[in-house]
Amino acid sequence: RVVAVIMVGGPTKGTRFRPLSLNVPKPLFPIAGQPMVHHPISACRRIPNLAQIYLIGFYEEREFALYVSSISNELRIPVRYLREDKPHGSAGGLYSFRDYIMEDSPSHIVLLNCDVCSSFPLPDMLEAHKKYGGMGTLLVNKVSAESANQFGELVADPETNELLHYTEKPETFVSDLINCGVYIFTPNIFSAIEDVLKQKKDRANLRRVSSFEALHSATKALPPDFVRLDQDILSPRAGKKELYTYQTLDFWEQIKTPGMSLRCSGLYLSQFRRTSPHLLASGDGKRTATIVGDVYIHPSAKVHPTSKIGPNVSISANARVGAGARLINCIILDDVEIMENAVVIHSIVGWKSSIGKWSRVQGEGDHNAKLGITILGEAVDVEDEVVVVNSIVLPNKTLNVSVQEEIIL
Numbered sequence: 368r369v370v371a372v373i374m375v376g377g378p379t380k381g382t383r384f385r386p387l388s389l390n391v392p393k394p395l396f397p398i399a400g401q402p403m404v405h406h407p408i409s410a411c412r413r414i415p416n417l418a419q420i421y422l423i424g425f426y427e428e429r430e431f432a433l434y435v436s437s438i439s440n441e442l443r444i445p446v447r448y449l450r451e452d453k454p455h456g457s458a459g460g461l462y463s464f465r466d467y468i469m470e471d472s473p474s475h476i477v478l479l480n481c482d483v484c485s486s487f488p489l490p491d492m493l494e495a496h497k498k499y500g501g502m503g504t505l506l507v508n509k510v511s512a513e514s515a516n517q518f519g520e521l522v523a524d525p526e527t528n529e530l531l532h533y534t535e536k537p538e539t540f541v542s543d544l545i546n547c548g549v550y551i552f553t554p555n556i557f558s559a560i561e562d563v564l565k566q567k568k569d570r571a572n573l574r575r576v577s578s579f580e581a582l583h584s585a586t587k588a589l590p591p592d593f594v595r596l597d598q599d600i601l602s603p604r605a606g607k608k609e610l611y612t613y614q615t616l617d618f619w620e621q622i623k624t625p626g627m628s629l630r631c632s633g634l635y636l637s638q639f640r641r642t643s644p645h646l647l648a649s650g651d652g653k654r655t656a657t658i659v660g661d662v663y664i665h666p667s668a669k670v671h672p673t674s675k676i677g678p679n680v681s682i683s684a685n686a687r688v689g690a691g692a693r694l695i696n697c698i699i700l701d702d703v704e705i706m707e708n709a710v711v712i713h714s715i716v717g718w719k720s721s722i723g724k725w726s727r728v729q730g731e732g733d734h735n736a737k738l739g740i741t742i743l744g745e746a747v748d749v750e751d752e753v754v755v756v757n758s759i760v761l762p763n764k765t766l767n768v769s770v771q772e773e774i775i776l
């Protein structure tokens with residue numbers, strides 16, 4: 368049997384995701400019309416003999432309650448949210464719920480970061496892992512040399528795929544092969560974490576003897592029960608025939624910013640084209656809107672037949688799109704109103720916002736730049752004939768004049 372664990376983190380981790388994380392925990396932010404965490408969860412369904420899916424984080428329990436119960440019913444696999452009282456780090460969080468995870472006596476534990484976008488080739492990874500015979504297998508990906516330092520960089524043996532060397536976000540370039548935050552472990556991972564906890568305890572005891580060192584390390588020391596998977600487990604255990612790699616040749620991205628959520632929305636929509644085309648809108652331009660490329664429209668949204676939508680657009684519940692509106696590369700959240708002849712391009716429009724007639728809300732479309740897309744927070748009103756370009760607007764603002772390259776607080 369296999370148990371899947373998805374690390375969802377907590378509120379302090381989502382600051383780069385503002386202003387969108389002000390309303391909803393980042394793991395529940397809609398990407399391609401589904402909560403971010405929904406994508407790894409549905410990938411887990413393809414794992415043979417999956418017994419349970421756990422989400423581990425330090426958000427309030429009630430924030431996940433509704434989602435977890437509806438997804439459990441839908442998938443007919445028990446999905447549970449386990450709340451840490453405080454952050455324990457990626458490995459420490461896993462360790463604190465080892466009794467739950469081991470309840471089903473799993474032979475393997477699939478561990479996923481919630482903020483990555485991937486086709487999650489889990490069944491193939493599991494097969495490869497069994498062949499390697501190690502304690503863990505990491506999904507890895509090649510990225511550009513310039514962007515590699517945002518990730519764990521690693522070196523693998525080209526023949527055996529063994530993980531030979533691992534450095535988390537190094538300052539000087541090590542390798543363009545990076546850690547994707549998707550893992551398969553045997554239950555031995557818990558002994559590995561236990562070893563780290565023991566070492567930390569021993570070191571803390573030693574420090575108590577030497578007060579000089581205590582003075583110096585007190586400020587930077589992490590809590591003794593805080594264990595990071597990357598620095599504390601992967602780095603020291605590389606090159607010991609315990610860890611192996613599996614390279615994905617399919618899409619993979621990290622979702623740390625709103626710009627990347629827009630890009631990943633597009634990646635998942637094009638995956639739907641292959642895996643679940645019934646989720647995508649199709650339009651003939653007569654009774655329904657004209658649809659271009661991959662578009663998701665929630666069944667409760669009302670979209671005028673003379674509007675033109677796509678590519679890469681996702682429209683959430685109860686949104687209304689007026690006559691002659693044009694939407695390209697954008698996420699429209701719940702209860703948004705887009706009035707006649709408005710244009711939205713390279714943008715995210717927050718819950719309950721409204722965009723007036725003949726207005727334009729647009730970004731230049733650079734997903735990595737700070738102001739590369741326009742983001743409207745919750746309940747922003749853009750009045751008629753106003754143009755908003757490359758800007759971020761915090762919740763509850765009214766814009767009656769045009770703005771460009773601005774952050775409106």
Ligand code: GDD
Binds near residue numbers: 374376453482546
């Ligand atoms: N429950 C819980 N508790 N989750 C946590 C905690 C914690 O204390 N700390 C982090 N997480 C979750 C985050 O929400 C995220 O899903 C995952 O664990 C990893 O987060 P970080 O440890 O902050 O690392 P990162 O996202 O900057 O980088 C990691 O992922 C990259 C791939 O996206 C590293 O493993 C990199 O090496 C890797 O390239």
